[in-house]
Amino acid sequence: MKRLHTGILPFLAAIPTVAAALDLTPVENWRSQEGVRINTLVFNDPTGKIRYQPPGDWRIDGDTTTLSLHPPQQESFMQFRLFQRKPEAANAPAEDLAKWACIFLAPDAADVTLLETRPSPFTLCGHPSQEFIHSFSAGGQRFQMSMAICDLNERERLVVIITARSADFAAVHGTGIASLFSWSKRK
Numbered sequence: 001m002k003r004l005h006t007g008i009l010p011f012l013a014a015i016p017t018v019a020a021a022l023d024l025t026p027v028e029n030w031r032s033q034e035g036v037r038i039n040t041l042v043f044n045d046p047t048g049k050i051r052y053q054p055p056g057d058w059r060i061d062g063d064t065t066t067l068s069l070h071p072p073q074q075e076s077f078m079q080f081r082l083f084q085r086k087p088e089a090a091n092a093p094a095e096d097l098a099k100w101a102c103i104f105l106a107p108d109a110a111d112v113t114l115l116e117t118r119p120s121p122f123t124l125c126g127h128p129s130q131e132f133i134h135s136f137s138a139g140g141q142r143f144q145m146s147m148a149i150c151d152l153n154e155r156e157r158l159v160v161i162i163t164a165r166s167a168d169f170a171a172v173h174g175t176g177i178a179s180l181f182s183w184s185k186r187k
Contacts, residue, residue, distance in 0.1 A: 021046050021153075022045045022050065022152065022156060023044040023064050024062050024063070024064060024067040024080055025044070025064055026060055027042045027044075028041060029051070031051070031053075039056070040052060040054075041054060041067075047185070048186050048187045049185070049186040049187075050184070050185055050186070051182070051184050051185075052180075052184075053182035054179055057071070065081065065082045066079065066082075067080040073164060073171070073172055075164065075168075076163065076165070076172045077161075077163055078176040080158060082157070083156070084155060085154065085157045098114065101134075101149065102134075104147050105134060105145060106138045109137070110136065110138070112134055112136045113134065114132060114133070114134055115133045115135050115144070116132075116133045117133075118130070118131040118133070121177055122150075122177055122180040122181060124158065125152070125183065129150040130148065130149050130150075131147065132147050133146045133147075143165055143166060143169075144163070144164060144166050144173075145161065145163040146160075146162040146176075146177075148160040148161075148162075160176075162177075
């Protein structure tokens with residue numbers, strides 16, 4: 001059986017990104033709360049530092065434009081990807097984010113169904129998001145994938161992708177989205 005993340009992660013790496021002001025290279029850090037040491041990540045941003053507390057038992061790796069998190073559930077992952085936003089032309093039709101989000105589906109995805117669109121399941125430093133949840137088949141299994149899009153500023157777009165087998169999706173997705181509420185900017 002082909003593992004999903006070994007098939008889709010190289011595909012996601014091939015989607016073009018550009019250098020962005022926010023640097024997703026994970027720098028391990030910690031904070032103290034009521035005497036308890038809590039592991040966090042810090043990202044560099046020209047306007048300050050971003051602090052993020054990933055789920056505690058997830059493996060982490062990343063570079064300047066991509067951060068990957070791997071939960072203990074097999075065939076699951078969460079990934080942050082930075083993209084340059086396209087300038088909006090005057091009188092142009094609104095961008096079709098649902099269509100754009102489909103580029104993140106596995107290349108062998110079949111029987112793809114858009115299950116739900118959620119306006120702003122989280123905010124990052126006050127910026128709203130929009131989420132598209134798809135169901136699909138790959139490698140003889142059913143999966144669900146969430147693609148949440150958050151425009152950080154007029155130049156940068158952050159895409160948060162969460163994929164898991166359908167049976168594990170609610171738990172993986174819930175934990176991943178909950179972790180995003182820890183995202184905060186520090187001067």
